[in-house]
Amino acid sequence: MKNGIAIVLFVVLVGAAYAALTSGFTAFSTTSTYSITVLILLALLSLAASTVNGGLGYGYSSLSTPLAILVFANRVINPVYVGVEAIMNTTMLVLSGKENVKSTFKRVLPIIVALIPGVIVGSIILSAVAPGWARFIVYASILPLILLQAAGVRRPIKSERTTGLPFGAGVGVLYAVTTVSGPPIALFWNNQGLAKSEFKAAIAQIRIAESYTTLITYYLLGLFTTTTLQLFSWIAPPVLLGIPLGIFIVKRIQVETFRRICMSFDAWIVGYGLAVVLGSLFGLISLGYAIWGLVSVIDIYLLYRFFSSSAYRKKFSVGEKPSPFPQTSGGPNTDAVATERSAEPHKALPELPC
Numbered sequence: 366m367k368n369g370i371a372i373v374l375f376v377v378l379v380g381a382a383y384a385a386l387t388s389g390f391t392a393f394s395t396t397s398t399y400s401i402t403v404l405i406l407l408a409l410l411s412l413a414a415s416t417v418n419g420g421l422g423y424g425y426s427s428l429s430t431p432l433a434i435l436v437f438a439n440r441v442i443n444p445v446y447v448g449v450e451a452i453m454n455t456t457m458l459v460l461s462g463k464e465n466v467k468s469t470f471k472r473v474l475p476i477i478v479a480l481i482p483g484v485i486v487g488s489i490i491l492s493a494v495a496p497g498w499a500r501f502i503v504y505a506s507i508l509p510l511i512l513l514q515a516a517g518v519r520r521p522i523k524s525e526r527t528t529g530l531p532f533g534a535g536v537g538v539l540y541a542v543t544t545v546s547g548p549p550i551a552l553f554w555n556n557q558g559l560a561k562s563e564f565k566a567a568i569a570q571i572r573i574a575e576s577y578t579t580l581i582t583y584y585l586l587g588l589f590t591t592t593t594l595q596l597f598s599w600i601a602p603p604v605l606l607g608i609p610l611g612i613f614i615v616k617r618i619q620v621e622t623f624r625r626i627c628m629s630f631d632a633w634i635v636g637y638g639l640a641v642v643l644g645s646l647f648g649l650i651s652l653g654y655a656i657w658g659l660v661s662v663i664d665i666y667l668l669y670r671f672f673s674s675s676a677y678r679k680k681f682s683v684g685e686k687p688s689p690f691p692q693t694s695g696g697p698n699t700d701a702v703a704t705e706r707s708a709e710p711h712k713a714l715p716e717l718p719c
Contacts, residue, residue, distance in 0.1 A: 403436060404599045412603035415453065417627045419611020420620065422457060422565035423547030423572070425450055427507060428631050430544050431638045434503060437596075438496035439542070444583045445596045446544045451576040453604055454569050460612075461566035469559070469567040475529035476536065476553075477574040483537020484575060488582040491542050497646045503543040504639035508660070510548035511635055515628040515667050517621070519555050528553075533571075540575045541582065547572075548628075561620070625671050629664045636660035 410429050417424035426446055433442045458466065491499060522528050532553060540546040550568055559567060583589060615623055636657040644650030 404596075407433065407596065408599050408603050411449070411600045412607045415604040415607025416611040416614070418453060418457070418547075419608035420615040420623050421547075421551075421611070421627065422568045423551055424627060424631075425453060425547070426544040427511065427547050428627070428634070430503065431507070431631070431635045434500050435638060435641065439499040439503065440491055440496070440588055441590075441592060442596070443491065443544050444580075444588050444593045445600055447576055447579045447583065448593070448597055449601050449604060450544070450572065451580055452601070453608065454572040454576055456608060457565060458569035458573055461562055461569055465560075465562045465566035466570065469563050470570065472525055473529075473567050473570045475526050476533035476571055479530045479533030480537030480540070480571070480575050481578050483534040483539075484541045484578045485537075485582055487538035487541025488579065488586055488588075490538070492586045492588065497642065499542065500638070500642045501646055503545065504635050504642055506539060507543060507545050507548060508632065508635045508639060510552065511628055511632045512660070512663065512667075513552055514548050515625060515632055515664060517625065517667075517671065520552075521557060522553065525557070536571070537575060537578075541579050544579075546575060625668065629668050632660055632664045633657075 410432055414425045414429040417428055430442070430446060433446070494502070532549075536546050536549055539549065547568070550571055554564055554567055640650065640653030640657040643653035643656070
């Protein structure tokens with residue numbers, strides 16, 4: 366049943382993407398102010414970002430937005446990415462399975478309730494601030510979160526409901542301003558005792574709520590324009606290939622390895638973006654490049670520590686193949702473990718090597 370629904374949804378998305386693509390080609394032939402090179406790069410960036418999202422359940426905006434806003438203002442590109450993510454997160458939720466959604470819904474509900482007012486506040490901030498300051502907010506806010514992800518931080522949260530309310534409000538503001546929320550949401554759910562499929566279902570539910578709420582808020586604030594549809598026609602179709610490609614990849618390598626590599630690359634991108642903004646906004650280009658260099662050094666060290674750890678070498682020793690059920694961020698190797706630990710749903714799992 367789940368596969369059938371996913372196939373139907375996939376066919377609908379293909380048809381919608383084709384219609385949007387053909388209309389976008391026509392519109393761009395007469396009205397576009399962007400070069401074909403920029404549009405092709407946007408499409409390739411969307412493919413890479415959706416591949417990451419397909420594998421991890423998050424990561425689309427944290428990879429695509431930092432690069433895209435070097436060319437486009439946030440208030441121009443944000444509605445496009447939010448529209449793409451609304452469709453993508455709906456697909457990811459369907460693929461997560463009904464049982465996983467049911468088992469995690471009560472745990473994500475406080476975050477969903479709190480993020481709605483946060484999205485409204487963040488949308489108003491986006492419509493009011495200058496593009497340069499919006500870029501600075503994006504880079505400065507998500508860089509530490511990405512580095513924490515790259516470091517493999519695992520900290521169990523004892524009171525999910527109490528913490529979820531302020532956390533949800535903060536995520537709502539962050540998402541509406543930057544379209545990025547995957548890293549903080551993943552940090553929240555890491556080591557909370559969720560199986561792989563439950564982890565993705567929890568993230569998908571939160572991201573569906575924030576993306577559709579943000580779409581409505583953006584529309585009411587008048588942030589949707591003809592350019593939004595034109596850019597959407599180039600950015601959305603690659604997602605149809607990227608999501609299944611990401612799922613295919615993580616079936617063959619450990620999810621933790623895939624995540625560390627993706628987040629490390631993302632840290633380099635955001636570090637560079639922060640350097641550019643510091644130069645253009647404050648005239649501190651030297652400081653910006655120094656920060657970028659420091660981020661690069663930290664990132665290389667984190668990767669070295671992860672790949673040289675004794676646990677990693679033991680897992681991939683000669684003659685031993687990776688498990689067909691890859692380890693997720695903070696979750697056990699198979700969904701069957703969820704049944705074994707049902708009596709203790711909030712018990713933290715052992716910390717993975719950093």
